[in-house]
Amino acid sequence: MQRALIILSLITVVALPFVLRTKEHTTIGKADDTVVIITPHNEAIRHEYSQGFAEWYQRRTGRTVTIDWRVIGGTSEITRFLESEYVSSFQHHWTQTLDRPWSIDVQAAFANHRLPKDAAPEARAARQAFLESDVSCGIDVFFGGGSFDFIRQANAGRIVDSGLMRRHPEWFNDQVIPAEFTGEPYLDKQGRWLGAVLSSYGMLYNFDSLRRLGIEQPPRQWDDITDPRYEGEVALCDPTKSSSIAKAFENVIQQNMYREWDRLVRETGRPRAELEKEAVRAGWERGLRLLQRIGANARYFTDSSQKPPIDVLHGNSAVGMCIDFYGRYQEESASQRSGEKRLGYFSPPDGTVLSPDPIALLRGAPNREVAIAFMEYVLSMDGQKLWNFKVGTEGGPGRFALRRLPIRRDFYAQEEWKTLRSDPEVSPYAGDNPLIYNQAWTSGDTFRAMAFVIRVMCLDTHPELVAAWREIIKAGMPEDALAVMGDLSSVSYDNVQGRIRQALTSKNKVDEIRMANELANQFRRQYDRAAEMARQSRR
Numbered sequence: 001m002q003r004a005l006i007i008l009s010l011i012t013v014v015a016l017p018f019v020l021r022t023k024e025h026t027t028i029g030k031a032d033d034t035v036v037i038i039t040p041h042n043e044a045i046r047h048e049y050s051q052g053f054a055e056w057y058q059r060r061t062g063r064t065v066t067i068d069w070r071v072i073g074g075t076s077e078i079t080r081f082l083e084s085e086y087v088s089s090f091q092h093h094w095t096q097t098l099d100r101p102w103s104i105d106v107q108a109a110f111a112n113h114r115l116p117k118d119a120a121p122e123a124r125a126a127r128q129a130f131l132e133s134d135v136s137c138g139i140d141v142f143f144g145g146g147s148f149d150f151i152r153q154a155n156a157g158r159i160v161d162s163g164l165m166r167r168h169p170e171w172f173n174d175q176v177i178p179a180e181f182t183g184e185p186y187l188d189k190q191g192r193w194l195g196a197v198l199s200s201y202g203m204l205y206n207f208d209s210l211r212r213l214g215i216e217q218p219p220r221q222w223d224d225i226t227d228p229r230y231e232g233e234v235a236l237c238d239p240t241k242s243s244s245i246a247k248a249f250e251n252v253i254q255q256n257m258y259r260e261w262d263r264l265v266r267e268t269g270r271p272r273a274e275l276e277k278e279a280v281r282a283g284w285e286r287g288l289r290l291l292q293r294i295g296a297n298a299r300y301f302t303d304s305s306q307k308p309p310i311d312v313l314h315g316n317s318a319v320g321m322c323i324d325f326y327g328r329y330q331e332e333s334a335s336q337r338s339g340e341k342r343l344g345y346f347s348p349p350d351g352t353v354l355s356p357d358p359i360a361l362l363r364g365a366p367n368r369e370v371a372i373a374f375m376e377y378v379l380s381m382d383g384q385k386l387w388n389f390k391v392g393t394e395g396g397p398g399r400f401a402l403r404r405l406p407i408r409r410d411f412y413a414q415e416e417w418k419t420l421r422s423d424p425e426v427s428p429y430a431g432d433n434p435l436i437y438n439q440a441w442t443s444g445d446t447f448r449a450m451a452f453v454i455r456v457m458c459l460d461t462h463p464e465l466v467a468a469w470r471e472i473i474k475a476g477m478p479e480d481a482l483a484v485m486g487d488l489s490s491v492s493y494d495n496v497q498g499r500i501r502q503a504l505t506s507k508n509k510v511d512e513i514r515m516a517n518e519l520a521n522q523f524r525r526q527y528d529r530a531a532e533m534a535r536q537s538r539r
Contacts, residue, residue: 032063035370038070038078039143042306044329044400046071048386049378051398056377057370065370074305075145075243079152082362085137086111086158089364093135094126108507111156131157136364140371143196143359143378146243147185148447150358154192159360161191162372164379171379176410181429183437186356186407195356196378197387198405198428201248202347204309204327209233209318221348222252225319226293228473232466234297235308235320238459239451242305244323246451247355249291250442253450255351255435256290257283280441284493288453289486294321295458296469296485313343328403328423353437354428356407384408385417393420449501452512453491456519464527471534478537485530490522 031054039046050067057065072081090110095102109115109123110130142150142159153159165172165187172179177195178186186195203219210218213229225234239246261279265272295301299317302308308320309330327345334342359378365371377383382395384406389396401422409429411417418424442450458465465485472481491500503515 031066033057033065033367033370034068035065035141035367035374036068036070036139037141037143037374038072038082038139039145040071040073040075040078041144045144045402045404048397048400048402049383052383052386053374053377056380056382057373060373067374070139074241074303075149076241078142078145079149082137082139082142082153082158083111083156085139086135086156086363089135089137090130090133093133094129098129100125111158113155113157134364136366137362138366139362140365140367141359141374142362144357146247147193147195147356147358148247148443149243150188150193150360151185153360154188154190158363159192160363162194162361162375163191164194164372164375165191168376168379171408174409176408177379178409182353182434183439184353184355185439187358193358193360194375194379195407196359197357197384198354198407199244199247199357200324200347200352200354200405200428201244201251201321202324202327202345202352203319204312204322204330204343204345205319206312206315206317206343208342209312209315213318215318218344218346219319220346222255222294222351223290225297225321226290228297228469228477230297230318231469231473232297232299233318234294234299235311235317236295236298236301237305237308237321238301238303238455240455241303245305245321246447248321248323248352249454250447250450251352251435252291253284253287253442254353254438255348256287257438257441258350258435259283260286281493284496285488288457288488288491291454292457292465292486292488293469295454295462296465298458298462298466301459301462325402325404329401332401332403332422350435353435354405379408381408381411384411388421388423389417390420390422396420445501445505446496449496449504452504452516453496453500453519456516457488457491457523460516460520461523461527464524464531468527468531468534471531475534475537478534481530481533481537484526484533487526490519 046067046069053067054065057063072078087107091102091107094100094106094110103122105120105123106126109119110126112127115123115127142153150159171177172187179189180186187193203225205218207218213233215227215229219225237245239249257280260283261272261275264270264275264279264282268275305323306326308317309322309326311317312320313330313334324345324347331343331345359375361368361371361375385395386397387402387404387406391397391399391401403422405423405426405428412427412429468485472478472485475481500515503511506512
């Protein structure tokens with residue numbers, strides 16, 4: 001009898017969510033049309049764009065539509081998923097439709113945009129067959145994330161031209177959606193991805209936690225959160241899991257490259273152009289060293305970029321690095337709940353670029369026309385209003401204030417909309433001192449290598465790093481111990497461009513694992529030695 005009651009209870013627990021779920025969760029497939037979208041965007045964005053697109057689509061077509069959202073994690077997880085799905089799909093196309101034998105060489109070649117001119121005929125044939133195919137992963141649209149991942153998908157051929165640049169040429173110019181701004185590309189010139197909304201990066205902080213730590217001034221520069229008083233109080237995300245946070249770390253490094261450039265010009269008096277390479281190398285190490293100390297202050301490195309702002313809200317961490325809209329959203333929601341300003345958010349004006357979150361049509365989209373209509377809606381002024389209009393305003397969101405910055409420049413020219421906007425004082429195209437992004441310094445394979453280096457320097461070795469930092473703080477910050485902890489010769493800019501980059505781009509994945517182990521062991525030895533030196537200095 002007791003066993004029967006236990007089984008019945010388990011069945012009830014499993015079945016209850018299905019019994020009580022609302023009609024909203026059962027609408028997929030019941031509308032006239034469907035579009036399948038994979039995204040890292042949060043529930044608030046998904047909800048508002050589901051509602052907004054359904055209304056817009058019915059007005060234009062007289063048909064109903066539903067969005068089948070696929071949410072599997074951050075942008076990095078999405079890109080790995082797409083890569084896997086297209087391998088399976090193309091293998092079926094190659095072997096069944098084209099009746100050709102599958103091989104490791106074919107698999108390595110079909111999505112490789114860097115095939116050498118003397119590549120084997122079979123490799124070139126695989127690449128051409130993929131680019132001429134409608135091979136599908138069963139998903140229509142890739143919506144949101146960093147431009148780095150979209151560039152990779154475009155180069156591989158997994159995303160394709162939607163035709164929107166030809167359909168709406170009036171949208172794609174310097175007055176509406178520029179091709180680039182402050183050095184950052186805002187669209188793909190072949191139309192394979194298009195910026196949909198802007199992101200910047202900054203710090204969310206908890207005023208109660210700052211008072212507890214005896215910190216009177218909230219952080220205004222990335223350097224501020226290297227302060228030893230923040231030890232164990234900084235919330236960070238793994239840059240190899242979140243491309244948006246990797247972008248924030250890249251901003252830190254580029255800011256320091258510019259600072260080193262300015263310093264070298266002042267100290268040497270030589271022409272600025274002659275000093276660029278030297279500044280890039282010095283700034284790379286200066287930026288990594290700053291990130292190392294921020295990592296030493298970190299309470300953790302999470303897989304989810306949404307966790308740090310939540311922990312700062314609850315006071316579990318004093319400060320967290322995050323995307324601007326996560327910071328603004330938590331700042332607003334905390335004020336609404338408590339009636340007082342408990343959180344603050346700040347983006348260093350010369351320490352962050354305005355990056356686009358793109359949208360793209362996937363190759364072989366099964367619902368191609370509906371997918372293009374969704375992209376058109378997102379880039380239309382109707383879709384752009386959702387990003388920053390207040391809840392309940394005409395054309396604004398119905399439930400969630402998204403607190404994001406539309407990419408369309410003409411949005412900010414509408415003075416009559418200022419009272420309707422969540423952030424009327426923010427005008428991203430009118431910044432006084434923005435960070436100018438230089439693609440040649442840290443983009444492409446260097447960007448991936450940067451995230452890898454930060455992982456082995458701060459995440460894989462976090463216990464040793466924290467232990468060394470604590471001993472150094474106790475000892476009064478002795479310079480010799482700091483120098484040992486901050487020795488970055490093994491991950492210098494030249495090493496990253498050479499042996500590290502070679503290991504990461506190797507066809508043999510074991511090379512990357514070996515490199516990670518080698519570097520992590522090197523840093524562990526450094527951190528143990530720095531900790532011992534700090535202890536010795538106290539005796």
